[in-house]
Amino acid sequence: MERRALETNGESRGLRARMYTRIVLWRRKPSSSRSTPLATRDIDREDDARDLDDEMDRGDEHVAPAQRAKAAVAPRDVARRLDGGEVEIVIEARLEVVDERGRVVASRAADGFPPPSLPASRPLDVAGALAAGRALRVGGFVAIDFETATGSRSSACAVGVAAVWDGQVADAKRWLIRPPGNEYDGFNIAVHGITPAMTMGSPTMGEVWPDVLAFIRDRPLVAHYAAFDMSVLRRSLMVCGSEWPDLPYFCTRALARRAWPGMVSYRLVDLADACGITFDHHEPGSDAATAAELAIACCGRADERVLADASRALGVACGRLSSDGWTPSGVVRRRLSDLSPTVERVPHDSPFIDKTVVFTGTLTCGLTRAEAAQIVVNAGGRASSSISKKVDYLILGMQDARKVTDGRHSGKMLKAVELQQAGAPIELLSEDDFLRMLPD
Numbered sequence: 024m025e026r027r028a029l030e031t032n033g034e035s036r037g038l039r040a041r042m043y044t045r046i047v048l049w050r051r052k053p054s055s056s057r058s059t060p061l062a063t064r065d066i067d068r069e070d071d072a073r074d075l076d077d078e079m080d081r082g083d084e085h086v087a088p089a090q091r092a093k094a095a096v097a098p099r100d101v102a103r104r105l106d107g108g109e110v111e112i113v114i115e116a117r118l119e120v121v122d123e124r125g126r127v128v129a130s131r132a133a134d135g136f137p138p139p140s141l142p143a144s145r146p147l148d149v150a151g152a153l154a155a156g157r158a159l160r161v162g163g164f165v166a167i168d169f170e171t172a173t174g175s176r177s178s179a180c181a182v183g184v185a186a187v188w189d190g191q192v193a194d195a196k197r198w199l200i201r202p203p204g205n206e207y208d209g210f211n212i213a214v215h216g217i218t219p220a221m222t223m224g225s226p227t228m229g230e231v232w233p234d235v236l237a238f239i240r241d242r243p244l245v246a247h248y249a250a251f252d253m254s255v256l257r258r259s260l261m262v263c264g265s266e267w268p269d270l271p272y273f274c275t276r277a278l279a280r281r282a283w284p285g286m287v288s289y290r291l292v293d294l295a296d297a298c299g300i301t302f303d304h305h306e307p308g309s310d311a312a313t314a315a316e317l318a319i320a321c322c323g324r325a326d327e328r329v330l331a332d333a334s335r336a337l338g339v340a341c342g343r344l345s346s347d348g349w350t351p352s353g354v355v356r357r358r359l360s361d362l363s364p365t366v367e368r369v370p371h372d373s374p375f376i377d378k379t380v381v382f383t384g385t386l387t388c389g390l391t392r393a394e395a396a397q398i399v400v401n402a403g404g405r406a407s408s409s410i411s412k413k414v415d416y417l418i419l420g421m422q423d424a425r426k427v428t429d430g431r432h433s434g435k436m437l438k439a440v441e442l443q444q445a446g447a448p449i450e451l452l453s454e455d456d457f458l459r460m461l462p463d
Contacts, residue, residue: 149297156323157190166315172202177258183307197308229263249274281337282324359406370462375404384420
């Protein structure tokens with residue numbers, strides 16, 4: 024109620040309120056109970072927080088080198104400092120008032136709006152899913168993991184594989200690889216512990232790959248964050264003049280995000296801990312075996328014995344590597360127009376029957392756009408992601424000042440007004456009006 028009053032009062036002054044979550048990294052002082060802020064990240068929308076992850080899921084070539092380096096190094100550095108007790112993470116909810124130019128004119132902690140729950144408080148039985156996958160006797164695939172000598176994806180220095188049969192990791196192997204020029208970066212050595220002396224006499228990728236491929240045979244691959252491992256495979260084979268194999272592959276990170284939504288972290292170590300698995304992180308054979316266990320758990324979560332069937336059930340597209348190209352593995356983005364009712368009967372008195380609805384901005388009631396669109400479809404309507412003269416209702420959520428066209432109105436709002444003036448019967452509804460119109 025307090026937030027609604029603030030928005031109403033601010034409207035007359037050209038101001039608006041926004042609700043967001045701030046994640047603060049604090050540096051601990053050994054001699055004091057007090058801490059000092061070290062870094063912050065504001066998350067206005069769940070989609071914003073996943074932008075970089077989704078972009079990298081679609082293929083590493085689409086991400087700038089600086090972004091890749093930041094994404095790769097920062098989580099490991101934070102994890103190390105957390106484990107050592109050097110820093111701690113504080114999650115707080117805040118409410119800000121911003122003017123028409125997006126400038127913050129007031130900011131305070133949002134009392135009464137609790138921060139997001141940590142994984143321990145969520146009913147996410149990852150270990151139970153692993154047991155279910157074992158009971159299903161999941162199998163018929165191979166997990167793979169690469170380590171690199173430098174920041175280049177063509178510098179594979181080790182590879183591990185693990186085969187799964189009857190719900191168990193049945194076999195695992197590891198090969199050391201001499202990278203081009205046997206050159207290493209100190210950071211990479213610190214991560215995995217492999218040194219130039221260890222690979223001086225090792226075979227090259229071109230010499231190792233036939234043995235690895237003989238182990239894989241025609242079975243599909245899985246990897247945790249497959250965008251990285253498949254990129255290493257492609258580029259390392261290109262450098263040594265070997266052809267790419269024809270293999271389907273799946274990403275256990277993408278599968279886990281769909282199987283257990285809402286977790287704070289989907290790192291290999293955190294998911295393994297949720298499964299009750301201990302392993303030697305960054306040892307490629309151990310990493311591959313752990314990714315294989317996570318794939319078993321994802322199959323158990325989907326109640327499917329075959330990995331491809333589990334991937335479809337969880338809404339994750341299968342990636343494919345071939346001799347002339349590749350298709351990345353990742354979450355299947357369903358179009359709102361493809362949604363179908365999930366209820367047996369549409370209420371006869373629903374005002375949305377045969378109506379087309381579009382959403383703009385962030386819904387403050389807690390629904391995602393996809394969830395709200397499904398409600399519309401269940402009420403006999405249609406959902407769309409774009410404005411046209413066929414749209415009946417535009418639902419107005421909270422607008423982000425960084426994304427609006429004129430500092431106040433979204434592009435969809437301006438387009439709807441243009442169509443209204445041209446005679447289209449588009450009605451603009453507030454979020455509250457939309458919720459009140461929904462049938463019981």
